[in-house]
Amino acid sequence: MTKAHVYKRDHVNTDEIIPARYLNTDDAAELARHCMEDLDAEFVKKCKPGDVIVCGDDFGCGSSREHAVWAIQGAQVGAVIAHSFARIFYRNCINCGFYPIELPGAVDQIRDGDELEIDYKAGTILNKTQNKTIRFTPLPDFALDIIRDGGLLKHIKKK
Amino acid sequence: MSMTITEKILARAAGKTSVRPGDLVNAKIDMIMCHDVTTPPAISMLKEHQIDRVFDPEKIVVTPDHFQPAKDIKSAQLHKRLDTWAKEKGIRYYYPLGRAGVCHALLPEQGHIRPGEVIVGGDSHTCTYGAFGAFSTGIGSTDLAAAIATGILWFKVPASMKFVLNGTLPKGVCSKDVILEVIRRIGTDGALYRAMEFTGPALKDLSMEARMTITNMAIEAGGKNGIMAFDETTKAYLDGRLKGKTDYTVFQSDPNAQYVSTEEIDCGKLEPMVAFPHLPSNGKPISQCKGLPMDQAYIGSCTNGRIEDLRIAAGILKGKTVQIRTIVVPATPVIWKQMMDEGLSEIFYESGCVISAPTCGACLGGFMGILANGERCVSTTNRNFVGRMGHPKSEVYLAGPATAAASAVEGKLADPRNYLK
Numbered sequence A: 001m002t003k004a005h006v007y008k009r010d011h012v013n014t015d016e017i018i019p020a021r022y023l024n025t026d027d028a029a030e031l032a033r034h035c036m037e038d039l040d041a042e043f044v045k046k047c048k049p050g051d052v053i054v055c056g057d058d059f060g061c062g063s064s065r066e067h068a069v070w071a072i073q074g075a076q077v078g079a080v081i082a083h084s085f086a087r088i089f090y091r092n093c094i095n096c097g098f099y100p101i102e103l104p105g106a107v108d109q110i111r112d113g114d115e116l117e118i119d120y121k122a123g124t125i126l127n128k129t130q131n132k133t134i135r136f137t138p139l140p141d142f143a144l145d146i147i148r149d150g151g152l153l154k155h156i157k158k159k
Numbered sequence B: 001m002s003m004t005i006t007e008k009i010l011a012r013a014a015g016k017t018s019v020r021p022g023d024l025v026n027a028k029i030d031m032i033m034c035h036d037v038t039t040p041p042a043i044s045m046l047k048e049h050q051i052d053r054v055f056d057p058e059k060i061v062v063t064p065d066h067f068q069p070a071k072d073i074k075s076a077q078l079h080k081r082l083d084t085w086a087k088e089k090g091i092r093y094y095y096p097l098g099r100a101g102v103c104h105a106l107l108p109e110q111g112h113i114r115p116g117e118v119i120v121g122g123d124s125h126t127c128t129y130g131a132f133g134a135f136s137t138g139i140g141s142t143d144l145a146a147a148i149a150t151g152i153l154w155f156k157v158p159a160s161m162k163f164v165l166n167g168t169l170p171k172g173v174c175s176k177d178v179i180l181e182v183i184r185r186i187g188t189d190g191a192l193y194r195a196m197e198f199t200g201p202a203l204k205d206l207s208m209e210a211r212m213t214i215t216n217m218a219i220e221a222g223g224k225n226g227i228m229a230f231d232e233t234t235k236a237y238l239d240g241r242l243k244g245k246t247d248y249t250v251f252q253s254d255p256n257a258q259y260v261s262t263e264e265i266d267c268g269k270l271e272p273m274v275a276f277p278h279l280p281s282n283g284k285p286i287s288q289c290k291g292l293p294m295d296q297a298y299i300g301s302c303t304n305g306r307i308e309d310l311r312i313a314a315g316i317l318k319g320k321t322v323q324i325r326t327i328v329v330p331a332t333p334v335i336w337k338q339m340m341d342e343g344l345s346e347i348f349y350e351s352g353c354v355i356s357a358p359t360c361g362a363c364l365g366g367f368m369g370i371l372a373n374g375e376r377c378v379s380t381t382n383r384n385f386v387g388r389m390g391h392p393k394s395e396v397y398l399a400g401p402a403t404a405a406a407s408a409v410e411g412k413l414a415d416p417r418n419y420l421k
C-alpha cells in the first residue's frame, strides 16, 4: 500500500530533507534515518516502503547535496510528487534513477494518508482513496533512458 | 542569430555556432571544482562502476572546505578519501589543509576561473564564478563523477533574465544588499532554470569581490547560473593570477539578445538589507527591522568572507566592543594572511571577536559556531533555511558585512550607516 505524506509547503529545501550536520557521511542507510528530519521529525517512523511525499513548489531547493536524494531513496520513499522541483535536486533524482513527478496542484488533489498507485509509463496517479485518476507529464525520453538504466553512471557505462 | 553570453558560452562548449533556450547540449567542461562533501561519494561511485578514468587532472581543483580541519572522525574519513584519490590521480591543483580554503573564494583567488569557460562544481554556489563572464553551475555527486570521468555533461540551455543595476550604491550599502533586494523581488524560485545576467552602471564601481557576492546568490533565486560581462575590473583581477592556461575568450551578449524578463534596480535608493528566517527572499530594509536582539554574528563564507568584507567589518568594529559572540572566518589562507598584514586581526581581537581558520564551518551548521535552540544569528552567509546553522529552532538573519558588524556592536540588528562618517 502506497500512502501519501502531504506537506502543504513550498521550498522544502535540502537542509530540511537532510540537515548538513549529517553530511559527514554518504552512507544511504545512515542518511535515511534522518530523512526529512528538520521538516517532520516523525517522518521516518511514519514512512513505510513505497510511500510517497507530496509537496508544493520548488521542492529540493538549496544545496547540491545528492545526499538529499540518497536519504529519500534510503528511506524507501517510492516517489516525490511536487508542484515543481529545484533544478539541481531534479537532476540529481534522474541521475540516481529516481523519478521526480511534477504535478501542479498536487497538494490540493492529494490528501495526507490517501492511497496512491502510480503508473510511470502512462503518466497517471490513481488516487484509490478518492477514487480518481490524476495525469502528470511524463519525463522526456532522454531522462527516462537514464532512469531505466538505473542512473547516469550505469547509463554512461552502457553507452 | 543574436545570443546572450550564457548561450554563446554553451554553444562554444557544445561545438555549435548557435543555441537557443531549451536546447539540450552536450558541453565540454573546462574546469571542475571538488570539495569534501560531494566529491568523496563521487569517487566511490566511480570505483563502484569501475570507471578509473579522470578526463584531465589539470582541469580539476580539489579543496576540502566544509568540515576542514576535520571536525570529527567521519569528516576525517571523508578528507582521507579525497586526499588519497587526489594524490592517486595526480590532480595538479589540490589544496590540502594549510592551502585549502572555502571553494568559491579559493578558485578565483588562485586563478582557476577564466572568462568564457564552462565550470561545474559539486556545490550549489558554484554559480559564483559567473562574475568572471563564465558559465558556471552547481551539480550533484553523480554528475560530478560523470564530469570527472568524461569531461562532458548535458545541459538544457537556460533562458536569460536581465537585471540592470542602475545608480550608485550609497555609503554603507554593499553588493550583498543588492542581491538580497533582487531575491526579495523575484522570490527563491523566481529564476528557476534561468540564467541571471547582471549588467548596468552600478556594476562598474564594484570590485570582483563584490561582484562575486551577487553571482554567489543566484542559486538562492533558483537560478542555474549568474553571469556578468567581462570588463577592465575583471581583467585587472585576472592579470598575473591565472594558473595554467592564461588565454581566454571573452563573450558579450548581443545588443538584441532575448531575455524572458528585465528587472531594473535603482541601487542609489537601496538600504542595507536583512533577510529574515527562513528564506533568503524575506529581505527587509534595516530601517524596518533594526533593534531585534541577536545572539551571534558570523562574518565569513563564500558570500562575504573575502578581504574586502573583512575590511568593511573591521572598519565598523574598530575601537568598539562586540555585545554578542562574533565569529570572523577569512575564507582562504591568503585572505587570512592579508587580514593579519593589514592589522585587521588586531581590530577583531580588540573588539572581542574570535577568528577561525578558513572553513565553511558554521555557514552550513557544520561546526565552529553552531546555534542553540531559539538563538538568533546575523550572518553574512547565503542561506537561512530551518536548521541551517544549528538547532532547527534557531534563526539566521542574512546581511552584508557592514550590517553584521554593526549588529555585533549593538547586540541587535543595527544600521551600519550610523557607523560611517
Ligand code: SF4
Pocket (backbone or CB within 6 Å): B065, B066, B102, B103, B104, B123, B125, B301, B302, B303, B359, B360, B361, B363, B364, B381, B382
Ligand atoms: S561557505 Fe557556506 S555556502 Fe559557501 S560553499 Fe561553504 S557551506 Fe556552502
